[in-house]
Amino acid sequence: MFPTCILMAKKLSLGIFSFSCCEDSSIVLVEMMNDHWKDWAKLIDFKYARILQTKNTLGEMDVAIIEGAIxxxxxxQKVLEIRKLAKKVVAIGSCACVGLPAGQRNLFNEETKKEIQFIIDKFGMMEKVESIPQIIHVDDMVVGCPMxxxxxxxVLNKYLVEFEVVPKP
Ligand code: SF4
Structure with missing residues (x-):
């Protein structure tokens, strides 16, 4: 928690993005708001966060948080776009960091792969599920299932200092 006396005018512009996964790290994030919302509302400008709001703007941001595998x-393509728009990218949860468990079909044997091929074809899925670091440079990873x-x-507090939203402790 940050005492109100050190709060500064600038806010950290943040995007929260979720791809293929069960979204439990997003749930953890929302639960954390029970304890941190009072501070975060003053320190963070949630530019893009579909878990929190219906109006979202995909534009330049200080930090992008990405959950899920691709x-x-x-x-x-969206992940590549996020990388261009965000100064820092943080992958949260094992699915984003290493591609598993969301990408477990990568580990299926040939017979099982054949059985699910019609689903891959029907939805135009990639042959292999990829983690976020396989696609773009990631500045930080918060591992765990969920994170x-x-x-x-x-990591969040580090960026609040780095982007001069709060002074160095
Ligand atoms: S890392 Fe675990 S909790 Fe997070 S999205 Fe993947 S399966 Fe769900």
């Missing part, structure tokens, strides 16, 4: 080319809450807080 299974479709259109999502892959490690303490580590996420550490």
């Amino acid at each position: 299974a479709h080319e259109k999502d892959r 490690d809450e303490a580590k996420f807080l550490e």
